Amino acid sequence: MITIRYKVTLAYDGTLFSGFERQPNRRTIEHLLTHPVNIMAKNPEPPIVVYGSGRTDAGVHALGQVVHFDFPFDLPSEAIYRGLNSLLPLDMEIKKAERVSDHFHARYDVSGKRYVYRLDLGEFKDPFKRNYTGNWRFPIDIDKVQAAMADFVGEHDFTSFVPSGSTARSNYRTIYEAKASLDKDANFISIFIQARLCFIDCP
Amino acid sequence: MITIRYKVTLAYDGTLFSGFERQPNRRTIEHLLTHPVNIMAKNPEPPIVVYGSGRTDAGVHALGQVVHFDFPFDLPSEAIYRGLNSLLPLDMEIKKAERVSDHFHARYDVSGKRYVYRLDLGEFKDPFKRNYTGNWRFPIDIDKVQAAMADFVGEHDFTSFVPSGSTARSNYRTIYEAKASLDKDANFISIFIQARLCFIDCP
Numbered sequence: 048m049i050t051i052r053y054k055v056t057l058a059y060d061g062t063l064f065s066g067f068e069r070q071p072n073r074r075t076i077e078h079l080l081t082h083p084v085n086i087m088a089k090n091p092e093p094p095i096v097v098y099g100s101g102r103t104d105a106g107v108h109a110l111g112q113v114v115h116f117d118f119p120f121d122l123p124s125e126a127i128y129r130g131l132n133s134l135l136p137l138d139m140e141i142k143k144a145e146r147v148s149d150h151f152h153a154r155y156d157v158s159g160k161r162y163v164y165r166l167d168l169g170e171f172k173d174p175f176k177r178n179y180t181g182n183w184r185f186p187i188d189i190d191k192v193q194a195a196m197a198d199f200v201g202e203h204d205f206t207s208f209v210p211s212g213s214t215a216r217s218n219y220r221t222i223y224e225a226k227a228s229l230d231k232d233a234n235f236i237s238i239f240i241q242a243r244l245c246f247i248d249c250p
Numbered sequence: 251m252i253t254i255r256y257k258v259t260l261a262y263d264g265t266l267f268s269g270f271e272r273q274p275n276r277r278t279i280e281h282l283l284t285h286p287v288n289i290m291a292k293n294p295e296p297p298i299v300v301y302g303s304g305r306t307d308a309g310v311h312a313l314g315q316v317v318h319f320d321f322p323f324d325l326p327s328e329a330i331y332r333g334l335n336s337l338l339p340l341d342m343e344i345k346k347a348e349r350v351s352d353h354f355h356a357r358y359d360v361s362g363k364r365y366v367y368r369l370d371l372g373e374f375k376d377p378f379k380r381n382y383t384g385n386w387r388f389p390i391d392i393d394k395v396q397a398a399m400a401d402f403v404g405e406h407d408f409t410s411f412v413p414s415g416s417t418a419r420s421n422y423r424t425i426y427e428a429k430a431s432l433d434k435d436a437n438f439i440s441i442f443i444q445a446r447l448c449f450i451d452c453p
Binding site: 058059060108132137138139140141142171172173174175177179 | 261262263311335340341342343344345374375376377378380382
């Protein structure tokens with residue numbers, strides 16, 4: 048069967064998800080995305096598999112998670128994203144759908160990932176930030192935080208974080224940007240970490 | 251028994267609440283606030299009653315809801331708000347606690363209320379805004395919206411919104427500010443309505 052590969056970029060609020068990866072009897076991104084993709088494809092056998100660029104943990108949000116899947120019909124990209132959005136729950140949203148070549152792979156073609164950590168410095172926990180922001184109500188020296196972030200930059204061995212059975216060729220990853228910034232007006236620290244992965248062209 | 255009246259200002263994320271007013275087997279602001287107040291007061295009989303300045307509906311948020319209650323111990327205001335915050339769920343937060351005179355009443359001393367409605371104009375529903383913002387993906391003429399808002403300003407008869415058995419002296423309310431503003435960068439409309447209530451000194 049000839050299939051068309053689609054690359055889809057999505058955002059999700061991870062609060063009510065047990066993470067990306069499918070697990071029995073759990074609400075996961077993978078499950079809730081695979082289901083409407085198969086509905087739109089008229090439930091083929093075997094079912095269409097959705098491949099993600101990575102797997103977020105429970106409670107972790109995504110602003111631009113990339114996935115791909117092979118679809119049995121040649122639909123315009125707009126039909127893919129409008130159709131899926133109409134079937135997805137409100138805490139998931141397709142931001143973009145594109146036709147890609149059959150060589151594209153959401154996981155292996157990742158060139159980098161950006162991680163954002165947010166820390167509110169207010170005395171009390173703002174109920175509107177509780178799912179999206181940590182809280183630290185004690186004194187913090189942003190200059191020291193910024194100085195410490197520099198130590199993250201570079202190539203490091205992350206073997207201790209790798210699950211058994213990993214198929215990665217290397218457990219080394221390069222963090223090429225790590226910085227903390229303080230928004231004084233909002234009393235808020237953001238920490239950005241930009242990492243390059245290494246599945247194929249490892250250094 | 252001599253009691254001390256405390257005025258407490260709180261914020262809550264109404265998403266997971268069935269509104270302010272206590273209802274059997276429902277998660278309400280009134281219930282979840284009354285419970286820790288009574289725990290801190292060592293569960294007196296009859297229990298302490300918490301009076302709110304108004305009653306938000308299910309799913310409606312508050313940035314500055316005011317309540318009062320009569321407490322059997324003379325505690326510093328800081329002990330009241332720190333104590334309550336330690337006992338409240340994460341979607342409620344006390345922002346301020348003050349000792350007030352026994353003549354203060356959260357409901358009858360309201361001088362005004364500010365209502366905020368937010369409308370995202372993006373094509374798709376942002377999962378991070380879903381609980382806090384409406385969505386309107388069709389063309390909208392902000393000048394017309396702004397012109398229409400002016401009709402809300404003034405004194406109006408709101409009898410048709412009043413539940414049977416209401417104790418209000420008058421069903422007239424004065425809206426003294428109603429405006430819509432467009433944030434072009436964020437593609438977002440905010441509508442503010444400021445109303446003056448009338449329980450005692452009605453015009």
